[in-house]
Amino acid sequence: MNTPRIFADFHNADNQGRLRLNCIGTVEDLARQNIELQDGKLLTLYSEDLEVEGVIQYSTEEYLWVAAIDWNAIKQMDDLAVQAKY
Structure with missing residues (x-):
């Protein structure tokens, strides 16, 4: 199942x-x-050249939605294009 893909800075x-x-x-x-958005929802987050999956959480400190990500799991879009070829 594909997760929805949204832009993130x-x-x-x-x-x-x-x-x-x-x-x-x-x-x-x-x-x-x-x-x-809701707590626990899984989304794929992307920017111009990066992509990673994240779990949505509500930040009670800042009163806004955030995504918890694994910074070590971020993929470069160039890497994804190479993987798609094989």
């Missing part, structure tokens, strides 16, 4: 290393795909 992380899901590209992708 990998330079917009909180002090726990979670990606904040409040940039315009993220909001537009969520609206276009009619995705409602």
